[in-house]
Amino acid sequence: MLLPDAYRAFVGTVSRGGAGPAYGLIPFGDDLLPDGAPPGFLAAPFVYDDALGGDDALTDADEELARPGTLSLCDEGSGYTHFLVCTGALRGQMCIDATVSDGGFVPLKVGFLEWFDRWLNAVLDGQSGTWWLKRRDDAAFAAEVKAMKPWWRRL
8 A cells, every 4th residue: 555645755755753733743653553453454445424433432442443544644632633544535635533522534625745834834924833723813823922932032
């Protein structure tokens, strides 16, 4: 099973993990697959269904295993995970696993490079970098960040 082209090129030429959206990119080769993933997990087709993950009876492990054919790329915290679809109709697209809040799987409708690029550009512009969350007033947040003193000036 080949990884989607954009992600494969990024890992091979730019970075194998580190800085990135939310808590950063999970290093390639670390915990990209859920614990207990069976052989062939990554090659199995990911079938998108709005209802997936809405069952309160599923455990966290069950929810992760309910998305075969995907790689977890970053942890947003509080149980939300951004993942890359490697097989199926959404191959190459980024999604958020919001099953922790019965939100199911949320397609972001962008590929890996656009997902990363949007985060990077937002951060470089002084914004929060969480472009997938619809902030009502990102300009106010940017002004707040610009007004903050760097840590070394607060000593």
